[in-house]
Amino acid sequence: MVTEISLVIGVFFLILGGVLSIIGAVGLLRFPSYFVRIHAVTVSVMGGSVVPLIGVAFLSYGVHGQDGIVTSLGALGTAAFIFLTAPVSSHAIARAASRMRIPREPLEHDHLEEDGR
Amino acid sequence: MLVKTLFTAFVSFLVYVSLVGSLGTDELIIGSVIAAIVGIMTRNLLVSDEKKVLDPRRWLNALRYIAVYWFYYEPIAHWDVVKRVFTMNLRPSIVRVPYSINTEYGVAAVGNSITNTPGTVVVDVDERRGYYYVHWINAPSVEEEFCYNNISKGFERLVRRFLC
Amino acid sequence: MLDIILLFSLGMFITTITLSMYRMVVGPTIPDRMLALDVISYTLTVVMGIIAVISGSPYLIVISFSLALWFFIGALYVARYMEGEQIGD
Numbered sequence: 001m002v003t004e005i006s007l008v009i010g011v012f013f014l015i016l017g018g019v020l021s022i023i024g025a026v027g028l029l030r031f032p033s034y035f036v037r038i039h040a041v042t043v044s045v046m047g048g049s050v051v052p053l054i055g056v057a058f059l060s061y062g063v064h065g066q067d068g069i070v071t072s073l074g075a076l077g078t079a080a081f082i083f084l085t086a087p088v089s090s091h092a093i094a095r096a097a098s099r100m101r102i103p104r105e106p107l108e109h110d111h112l113e114e115d116g117r
Numbered sequence: 118m119l120v121k122t123l124f125t126a127f128v129s130f131l132v133y134v135s136l137v138g139s140l141g142t143d144e145l146i147i148g149s150v151i152a153a154i155v156g157i158m159t160r161n162l163l164v165s166d167e168k169k170v171l172d173p174r175r176w177l178n179a180l181r182y183i184a185v186y187w188f189y190y191e192p193i194a195h196w197d198v199v200k201r202v203f204t205m206n207l208r209p210s211i212v213r214v215p216y217s218i219n220t221e222y223g224v225a226a227v228g229n230s231i232t233n234t235p236g237t238v239v240v241d242v243d244e245r246r247g248y249y250y251v252h253w254i255n256a257p258s259v260e261e262e263f264c265y266n267n268i269s270k271g272f273e274r275l276v277r278r279f280l281c
Numbered sequence: 282m283l284d285i286i287l288l289f290s291l292g293m294f295i296t297t298i299t300l301s302m303y304r305m306v307v308g309p310t311i312p313d314r315m316l317a318l319d320v321i322s323y324t325l326t327v328v329m330g331i332i333a334v335i336s337g338s339p340y341l342i343v344i345s346f347s348l349a350l351w352f353f354i355g356a357l358y359v360a361r362y363m364e365g366e367q368i369g370d
Contacts, residue, residue: 011286014331018293020195021324025300027202028320034312035238036209039198039254041316042235047195048297049323052290056330063283064337070139074342075330077135081349082323087232089319089356094240094252096363097312109210109259112241112250135346139339 007062013055021048034102038094045086053079118160120167126156128163178279185275190234198235201254210256211240212264214249218273223280230272237268284335291331297324315359322352 024044031037057075060068098104098112130152137144164170201207214231218224228239231251241250251268258264298321305317326345333341 007283011283014290015286017327018290020199021297021327022293022300023199023202025297025320027198028301028304028317030202030205031207034310034316035211035240035252036207036254037313037316038238038252039235040202041319042233042238043195043198043202044297044301044320045323046191046233046235048294048320049327052294052327053330056327056334060334063334067337068334068339070339071330071333071342074135074339074346075333077131078326078330078342078346078349081346082326083233084229085349085353086319086323087229089353089360091228091232091239092357092360093312093315093363094238096360097310098240100312100363102310102312104211106207107209107211108256109212111213111259112211115213115243136343 003062003065006058010055010057010059010062014052014059017048017052017055020044020051024048033105034097035094035104036106038090042090045082045090050079050083053082118167120170121160121164122156124156124170125160125163126152129155175279178275182275182279186230186272190230190271194234194236198254206255208255208257209252210259211250211252212256212259213261214251214264214268215261216247216249216269216273218277218281220281223276226276226280227269227272230276231269287331287335291328294324294328294331298328311359311363315356319352319356322348 021044024040024042024047027040027043028037031040053075057072057079060071060075064071104110126149130148133148133151134140134144137148169175216224216227218227224242224244228242228249231237231249232239236254238252239249240252242248243250249269251264253264253268256264301317301320301324305314305321308314308317326348329341329345329348333339333345
């Protein structure tokens, strides 16, 4: 019984993550400039990698039972690690890009420019 | 001092086990030796106050933060940006958001929460005056009060209970 | 039935990798290419997880953890390089 419930939850998270991942990639292609594309990438990393990794953790327990529990723990650890480190790398590259004077063009107000940083 | 060492050793042991990926006897022995060495060497970098680590209410508040963050803030922000991918309805601005947290862990946690929700990205931090510079994909107004209420108020209230 | 679902989701993630490959080749600046590489790396960890479920052995999930770690360090290094500093300053 537990394995069936775990299987259903895993499949649901996996499909949801796949849809969000494709939408994020489409946004990466359509958005006009670098600073807007970051938001599409956040959809694709948070919704498209962390959620399906949690789904993989449920799914591995659901398919293989006791044998799949090492894969479950590894997938949960990878999900937690991505959740902790993805914003750090994203923020580092965004700060470097703002100091490199990458064009920020579709932009209405720019307080960073006003404060001279 | 003992609590600091044990906590650091436990965290590095978890990292070791998930990097090795098996639970055999040899790995457990080697892992605990390495974790003890790492814990003795780096105990002052990870933990600053021992009483805060041992407080169970802080851990419960951390769990509450994870639950509220994943089941309330993330779905709303994802749905908003997913709509904007198809309608291309963009009004981007870089706005100032003030913060009033005084620990480094707290500032980093609130900044990570803002960056992790789609639609807002922290571009730069002014630690002297206490501002995040946030790139917001749809900014109806650029006043500091409005931005604080709409972007980081909930995160600050959640984070303040377990990292300050 | 389960095999079909697993292969279908594998196809969705491979579509993501293909789409972002275009942005990585065309992207006008270096940060754009880093964004595409971000999506490709983290999606590759998910692909490795699905293959680990299909094959039933835990070896690939360890590699996916290492891949996430490796991309984190690589992104920090590229950010430092773009600001014109060396790591360790």
